[in-house]
Amino acid sequence: MPGKQSDEEQLEVGAAENRADEDLGGLTAEELRQGQEAALALEDMMALSAQTLVRxxxxxxxxxxxxxGQGRFGRVLLVTHRQKGTPLALKQLPKPSTSLRGFLYEFCVGLTLGAHPAVVTTYGIGIESTDSYSFLTEPILHGDLISLIQPKVGLPQPAAQRCAAQLASALEHIHSHGLVYRDLKPENVLVCDPACWRVKLTDFGHTRPRGTLLRLTGPPIPYTAPELCSPPPLPEGLPIQPSLDAWALGVLLFCLLTGYFPWDQPMAETDPFYEDFLLWQASGQPQDRPQPWFGLTPVADTLLWGLLDPRPRERSPVSSIQSYLGRPWRQREGETEEVDKGDGEAEE
Known part of the structure; x- marks a missing residue:
């Protein structure tokens, strides 16, 4: 497995089409092939990039x-080129906590994905210094999405829809390369303007080829898909799929619309909010919504039920958001909810 490989991660090399329980993330032969091709392409790019590092x-x-920005594994600085004065963002990773391989992996994933308008552009300049590894990206100067989400309010509905559309498109782009992003959260969404007309995904240190085997190594968070919270289908772990990103997108969208998480952990036995959601979803009665879901429309319910389906193979793809744009996702103040019993969506 390229990148920050741990004992909990490895790429499957055997055939997976006979996986017994596809709801636990079983891969078809074609899905496995996509992930293997992505891994091999990254290996080739890493080998070339290692030879062209600027010392x-x-x-x-x-x-x-x-x-x-500052993270657990490094920092991002606004810099200017000493000769040309060009403004750039420089991501700097200290050597004590970053291997050369881990640095090259994140650098090369960024190079692979940077052509999309909702993905931060990575420039092809990697630098090895005495104490750190660094690479350059386009500078985004308005911070990240977390700074714009108002607690218990979220974002204005038009801004939330703009963010959702752009992030879904960026994730589709990542998935088309045989990769899974795996780290969608407001802190990793940079905003180019306060109204969110343009947002960009950043930080690809956790991105992995489809089919990489993964086990949950820490406590679950709201963005953690429930299949990662269960015992793995194989001792080696769960083969990751784009459905993990769809789940995280659903949780992020809920936060954009409400200003809080729908639950702390997607585990019915420990989180009553998640248990209430599962019971509500299974009932098929959108009007009987649990308290955290007050204020959303039946249209938003249908969208989020699809993205937050606990069964990975039944979960809606990230592209499903496109069908819901331009329709109300949040109830107006004092508005009475009307439900079309045929499909659970608001009556026109």
């Missing part, structure tokens, strides 16, 4: 302007 101290080449 220099960052301060010799770029002038630091200000920090743009």
């Amino acid at each position: 220099a101290e960052v301060d010799e080449l770029y002038q630091q302007v200000r920090p743009l």
Whole structure:
């Protein structure tokens, strides 16, 4: 497995079409082939990139302007080229916590995906300094999405729909390359303007080829799909699929519309909010919504029920969002909900 491989991750090499329980993430032969091709392409790109690394101290080449972001594994700085004055973003990863292979993997995933308008563009310049590895991207100066989500309110509905459309398109782009993003959250969505006319996904350190075997190694969070919270279908782990990103997109969309999470953990035995959601979803009665879902329309219910289906193979793809754009996702103040009993959506 390329990148930050751990004992919990490896790429399947055997045939998977005979996996007994497809609801636990079984792969078809074609799906496995896509992931293997993506992994091989990244290996080739990493080998070439290792040969073209610039060996220099960052301060010799770029002038630091200000920090743009700080994470557990590194930081992002706004810099200017010392000779040309060009503004750039520089992601810097310290060597004590980052292997050369891990750095090359994230760098090359960014190069592979950067042609999409809702993905941060990675430039083909990797730098090895005495204490760190760095690469350059386009600078995004308005921060991340978490700074715009108002607690218990979310975003204005038009902004939420703009974000949803762009993020769904970016995830489709990632999936078309045989990859799964695996780290969708507001902190990884950069905004180009305060009204969210343009947003961009960033940080591809957790992106993996489809079919990579994965086990949950920490406590679940709201974005963790429920199939990762169950015992794995094989001792080696769960072969990851784009449905993991669809689940995370559904949770993020709920946050954009409400300003809070629908649950803390997608585990019915430990989280009553998630248990209430499962009972409501199984009932097929959108009007009997649990309290956290008050304020949303039946149209939003239908969209989110599809993205948040606990069965991976029944879960709607991220592209399903396109069919719901331009329709109301949030109830107006004092509005009475009307339900079409035929399909659970609002009457026209």
